[in-house]
Amino acid sequence: MGGTLPRLPTGIVAAVTIDSDPVPGPLRAAVLLLRAEAVALGLVAVWLIWSDLTATTTDLTSALLVTAFAVGGAAALWALGGALSRRRAGARAPAIVLQLMLMPIGFFMIQGGMGWLGVPLMALGLGVAGLLVSGPTNRALGFGDPAGR
Incomplete structure (x- = not known):
């Protein structure tokens, strides 16, 4: 009877797989920049909230929509940075779209005399x-050929 039962693994710790493939530099830099953008937009949102609360005359609906847009944008940038750091491929396209949205914003800033920004x-x-x-x-x-061809 000695050899008919399967041998059980010894120990109480399950085998752990270590991800030996580190996050590449360009992806790490993109995640850091997305998170920095989220923080910057979050600071703008805080300023907008303060401005909404202390303004004497305002169009309340427009002020709240602009503030909500800033808060939502900051949350989206932060979440996309987190998803990309976890290598979620579906987060890349929305992150690219948000980055391309900076083109018209920057263009109109240049047209308005704020080229420095x-x-x-x-x-x-x-x-x-x-x-x-x-x-x-x-x-x-x-994405693409994992063998690098």
């Missing part, structure tokens, strides 16, 4: 979008 915003949007479509990011998110 519009040009860096456009560069930031193009830079993060470029990081999100780079080869290492594609491979990390599971």
